[in-house]
Amino acid sequence: xxxxxxxxxxxxxxxxxxxxxxxxxxxxxxxxxxxxxxxxxxxxxxxxxxxxxxxxxxxxxxxxxxxxxxxxxxxxxxxxxxxxxxxxxxxxxxxxxxxxxxxxxxxxxxxxxxxxxxxxxxxxxxxxxxxxxxxxxxxxxxxxxxxxxxxxxxxxxxxxxxxxxxxxxxxxxxxxxxxxxxxxxxxxxxxxxxxxxxxxxxxxxxxxxxxxxxxxxxxxxxxxxxxxxxxxxxxxxxxxxxxxxxxxxxxxxxxxxxxxxxxxxxxxxxxxxxxxxxxxxxxxxxxxxxxxxx
Numbered sequence: 001x002x003x004x005x006x007x008x009x010x011x012x013x014x015x016x017x018x019x020x021x022x023x024x025x026x027x028x029x030x031x032x033x034x035x036x037x038x039x040x041x042x043x044x045x046x047x048x049x050x051x052x053x054x055x056x057x058x059x060x061x062x063x064x065x066x067x068x069x070x071x072x073x074x075x076x077x078x079x080x081x082x083x084x085x086x087x088x089x090x091x092x093x094x095x096x097x098x099x100x101x102x103x104x105x106x107x108x109x110x111x112x113x114x115x116x117x118x119x120x121x122x123x124x125x126x127x128x129x130x131x132x133x134x135x136x137x138x139x140x141x142x143x144x145x146x147x148x149x150x151x152x153x154x155x156x157x158x159x160x161x162x163x164x165x166x167x168x169x170x171x172x173x174x175x176x177x178x179x180x181x182x183x184x185x186x187x188x189x190x191x192x193x194x195x196x197x198x199x200x201x202x203x204x205x206x207x208x209x210x211x212x213x214x215x216x217x218x219x220x221x222x223x224x225x226x227x228x229x230x231x232x233x234x235x236x237x238x239x240x241x242x243x244x245x246x247x248x249x250x251x252x253x254x255x256x257x258x259x260x261x262x263x264x265x266x267x268x269x270x271x272x273x274x275x276x277x278x279x280x281x282x283x284x285x286x287x288x289x290x291x292x293x294x
Contacts, residue, residue: 024058024130030110031126032119042086046267051083055111058127060134063094065103070147071292072103072135074176076128076161078154078267081112081199088269089154089182093281096270100285107131109160114202121201121209124160129174136173148292150178150224152284155237155267156199158184159215162245165226166218178291179226180284183237183266186245188213219248225255227287229280231264257287 024030038057045051075097077089084090086108094104109127112120132149139147153161158181168175185192188210196213197204205213212218226249230242239260249256263275271278 020062020064022060022062022134024060024127024134030056030058030123032117032122033110034116034118036116045079045083045085049085049088049267049269051079051088052086052108053083053111054113054116055084055108056116058110058130059108060131061091061094061106061108062138063098063104063106065098065101067101069102070139070144071288072105072139072147072149073097073180073288074128074131074135074149074151075104075106076109076151076153076157077106078157078182079111080195081124081156083111084108085154085267085269088267089157092270093152096281097285100281102285102288105131105135109157112200112202124157124200125164128160128164129169132174132176148177150180150288151176152180152182153184154182154269155184158182158237159186159196162186162215163213165224166215166220167212168222176224178224178288180288181226181228181242181245182280183230183234183242183268184228184245185237185241186215186248187241188215216244216248219245219252219254221252221254223249223252223254225249225291226257227284228256228258229261229277229284230259231261231266231268231275231277233263234266236266255291257283259283 039054041053075093077085079085090106094106097104110123112123117123135149151161161179228242228246230239232239246256246258261277264277268277271280
């Protein structure tokens with residue numbers, strides 16, 4: 001028992017030492033922000049999951065693998081654009097990826113809110129692009145040439161990831177090379193429209209925004225490849241959000257791998273042994289390595 005505790009302590013210490021937190025916008029006001037007091041806190045959000053609430057100070061926490069691989073993954077936790085599931089869909093995912101030889105970074109992006117942002121719908125995307133820029137710099141400074149950076153998104157951050165891929169930035173370095181999407185969204189159905197208007201835009205969509213949010217219509221042969229995972233019994237984000245996006249990619253000749261679990265519900269994060277959802281990280285890592293190491 002004492003040996004086990006010592007090994008566990010050394011492992012935790014090693015992980016903690018490897019981590020490095022970076023402020024996204026040091027010494028400057030983040031884009032679209034209003035001057036407000038920092039009231040961020042950690043508390044339960046749903047089902048006992050610990051989340052970051054009222055995030056206004058975005059950060060990027062690095063989890064570099066000792067293997068120094070050419071592939072990094074930006075982990076964007078979900079939370080419905082209300083909170084950030086910073087552990088369940090953040091740190092736990094990054095640690096699992098790092099243990100499998102893939103460097104990861106957890107993005108704690110600002111929660112869109114009309115009280116803290118001038119244009120709340122632009123806040124998560126500005127933080128996402130900034131995080132991509134930081135990771136590209138990290139790869140360059142580490143001497144990694146032609147490195148790849150992917151994003152893993154969950155639920156709301158799955159929307160963030162898909163939107164960012166089908167509406168790429170003019171600067172290609174700010175765009176992900178691939179995506180891992182867990183129970184995300186890809187359609188503008190009535191349910192998703194209501195959610196976006198209440199939690200991201202804080203107002204009705206304009207006609208132009210409505211067209212932009214029809215994400216499936218914007219998939220092209222240049223859209224990055226994606227690995228998708230969903231549970232058929234998900235009662236928040238229907239599993240066809242993933243199947244339709246996978247179909248759109250394949251129809252455009254883009255690599256897409258899809259895994260459906262019969263049970264798992266919504267928000268299973270790293271997964272559970274009881275319903276088999278804990279297999280998805282291994283499957284995703286295998287896909288990434290086949291994609292870029294073959």
